[in-house]
Amino acid sequence: MKKNIYDMLNEVEIDLNEYDIEDFSDIEKAKIKKNFKKSIRNKNTLYKKGAIIASIAILSIGLVGSNLGNQVWACANTIVYDIASHLGIEKSLDEYKTVIDKSITNNGITIKLNEVILDKDELIISSIRKYSEKIGEDSLPITADIYINGKEVSDACGGGSRKIDEYTVEDIMSYDLEENDFSGDLNIKAVFSNARINGKTKKGRWVFEFKTNGDELKLDTKEISLNNTFTLENGQNIILEKYTSNNLGQKIYYSKTPKGTDYDMVLRGHDDLGNKIEFYASRETASNGIFKLTTIHGNLNENAKILTLTPYAVKFPEKSGRMSNDFKKVGKEFTIDLSK
Template sequence: MKDWLELLNDANVDLSEYKEKEINDIDKAKLKNSLRRKVLKSKTNNMKKIAVASMAIISLITITNSKVIADKFEKLISKNPIENFTNYEEIIGANYRNIVDQTVTNNGVSITINEVIFDYKEILISYTVSGENIDAKSITLYPKIFINGEEIKRGGISGTYSDNDDQLHQFSFEPREHISKVGEFDMKIVIGGKYDFEQDKIIEEGKWEFDFKVSNVAINESTQIFDIDKKINLSNGSSIYVSKVTITPVSTTVEFEVENIPEEELAKSLSIGCIIEDSKGKILKQISSRGISYNYLDKKGTAVSKFRNVSENAENISIIPTILFDLYYDEKNIYNQELQQNKIEIDIN
């Protein structure tokens, strides 16, 4: 996990939230440049790092003589970063995260939106739930998400909780239509009321609403997309295309296309995946997969597998497509033996 000083150096902050006291543009520039120089310089020595950062904080608060600056500084550091969740412990950098830290209490339940991260075709939301009459670990939330006033229809949805804290949860939301626009957005998250998924009664009877600004600029600048379009023909007459690989600081996504798969093979719960290894020797663990969506008339389909992020400073990755039956991978299966002869190498630096 990144330490708090590195998070400070990279994090996004919306200073427009704070209206208590204004400082002029010249003073803002001086403060920003001074803090950046001191934090960057401090990387050479851990003790010096603490001292310099502390001096920067004191300088900020003393110059303005206002609590608002301390509040702004607090928002630079995420209290509950995504690294608390399995599959995201080793993510790279922190400048892609949007720290929200907003809490709303209703119906005896307090919900805090901690972070929002745009990760390729998903929106990851970290939140905390607490209350005297709830089991925070098992409680189920299905938020509605609005961007610039428009509700984002979902294509996929999932949730989990942190092994480090039963009150800390993560929600993964896949928009039905990919958000291609890059920039800053007004986001609203609404929790509560009736939903097409069954929720806990205490959640259905309440309402929690959050409004804040988010940005996907930083993570898009750090995202690499490789159009592979490699076709692999198998002895059963079917073909697998590795169509696209997307690498972000948070995850690695491989997209496939398939065609002419025999129906008797599909009946065996056939699914498509891959094994990914980077140049640092790290075999990426799979986070999730979307099974084959197959059109029997066209005899074509698609599949997606999402993995953990590639190691920092890795120079390349290798991908071996796989076929699984009933979610089981048999490397001695004839099709997998054929696929092993079609390893894909991608230079990423």
């Protein structure tokens, strides 16, 4: 049976005080994930999706429901509706995004889809939620089931929220797609259902249908084949297969043998210009996953030619409790030649 995501919140221990204020712009992607990922170990796809939704809820409680969150977003100067600004991306994404600009109201809640970007294996959606009552600290995000050409393809999601006023919240959510070979014009359906606000669940459905196309971004994505392997303490081999880069950011794809999800991992290092860089484990299944470059330290310098990285890992706790940040080196330093 699918586990209720609000019950799962009780399984996750999180302390926002352990994070520096400047980290919050990328915190959900690079920090909070460590504190909830233990809840999705050895579970089925539906449970994984629920746990990831729960992690977004935690982030929103931390940001939307506190003065700290307001300070963070005020300092970030994030532009409403703009995916690039929200994600800390300095390059323009205008040629890759589809503007939706459609609103649906149901049971006192209006959801407006602003714009979307399809990046091969993820769909990024910018939206606004407006409530008929003031938003409390436990008002959780509403996430969507994503269908492409009639088939449900979303199995996990992540992102962040910011409070615009006492009734309105902006969300930027990234939905992982089960298939990653989409091309041409695609028929997309995003189905939002039910909302948690002020301790109550409001029934409802907000269904958006639109077309988008990720071919232009795919053409502008650089790929570099990798052949690097490191071994975790449990004997599991992590095989780094390819590096990709486009205006949305940089990723490293990996596979695992044997299968399993016992560790959180990061790749830490620097570029040839001396800039600090870190890739965090953004998405993971039992057999593969993706590292993404965090923007906590800024975007990748466009003049960088060499990335030098070292893998680190920490085991997920066997029982509920605080996630350890005691990452240990698990492999040798390696380089990625960006000039290829």
